[in-house]
Structure formats: structure tokens, C-alpha cells
Amino acid sequence: MAKDVVESLVEGGKATAAPPLGPALGPKGVNIGKVVAEINKKTESFKGMQVPVKVIIDTDTKEFEITIGTPPAAELIKKEAGVDKGSGNPLDHVADLKIEQVLKIAKMKEDALKGKDVKQRVKEVIGTCNSMGIMVEEMHAKDAMKAVEAGKFDAEIASGKTELTAEEIKTLAVEKKRMQEEIAKKRDEYTAKAKAVLKEMEGKEPKIIRKRLEELEIPDLIIKEVLPAEKGGAGGAKGAPAKK
16 A cells, blocks of 8 residues: 655645645645645644644545644744743743643643653643743742642643633733833843943953853843953853852
């Protein structure tokens, strides 16, 4: 039984017979309309994201099977959080997710995650949130993982609920706005402090200035923005900030 395979990237819920999918399917003799309809049905939950799809066609019967890949967990987290990117600074948090949203992502990525049960997969997703500056249930992601392990969200996980109420969505939007305003304020404060140090230490070697900025716990992201490139190096000494 010979098989043909057509692979493509489509926008979730919006596949069409237009290129690249249609022309690739045309010579295979399948009902393109049915293929597109099934792809859209299976990718409905990935609206706004590029989704890898694979159409496996029986060359004799022209019957087909569709398998759907999922975007990386980080992409799903950004979509649920309503942000374009995560935070590059662990001091900043750009959004907050409810446990229902985390559970939704864990279910979407079920086949790709290593966890043996739903609870373990939820913790994996929260681990990714941690690296992106995304909070969970108004907690730092590391604290949220401990809460999951302690059973705080067992009822929510067992319920399987993955959608939020209109009130919950409204609350998250307000929280996200507050976080973004806080990030902007903190960035301005760090930048002003760093520039004051640069003015005070004008003429000194960049590595000496960097050390002072690190002592003041200025985030590396800000240091790289304000500090002139150091001779023969890539941004100076690394490591934990010195204790005052």
C-alpha cells in the first residue's frame, strides 16, 4: 500500500486551496475541499499561528489521514498571554496566566511533552513560563510549580476546564496592562541610574564601569544598552552581582 505525504504550514483554522497547499494536493487525486475542511477543523484552536500539517494519502484509494503538529509551547504561551514576546529580564514579568490556560497548552502539547500525567505536563508548561517572564495565578512561575506539586490546583486540573470566563479575561487584561506599565517604569529607573554612573565614572575603563553597574544590580540588558563596547571583549565580566 503506497503512501504519498504532503507537508505544509498553514494558519490555524484558515487553510485554503491556494498555494502552497492546493497545488501540492492537486496531483494526488484527493478531494482538496475535504482535506482543507478537515485541516481547518483540526487547527481551529491555533488561530493566528502557523501550524505544521501532514496529509498522508493512500495512492490506491485516495483516502487520506491528517496529522497536526503544534507550535512550540512558548508560542502557545504568548498567544494565551496576549504578548508578542516574553521578557528578556528575569526581574520583569510581562503577563499572568490562569491555571486553565496552562492546562489548555499542556493538552495541546500532550504528545510533545515528557510528563507522564497531566499534572507533570502542566508543570513543564509552567517551567517554560518561568523562562519567559510569565506569571501563573499571580505567582512567580517557580512558586506556581511548587503550588501545583503541593496539590493547590488539583481540582482545576481534574476538571479539565481550559477556557476562561469573560470576567477572568477582563481581569487578566487589566493585570497585563499594570505589568507593562511597571516594566516601563522600572526600565526608566534602571536606565537613569546607569547613565548617572556613566557620567560619574566618565573616562574610566568600560570593565570598571560594568563592575559598578553590576554592584548596583542593573540588569545586563540595560548595561548593554548604555555601556560603550569594551575593547577586545564582549560586554565584560559575567557572573552574579557583587554583594554590597
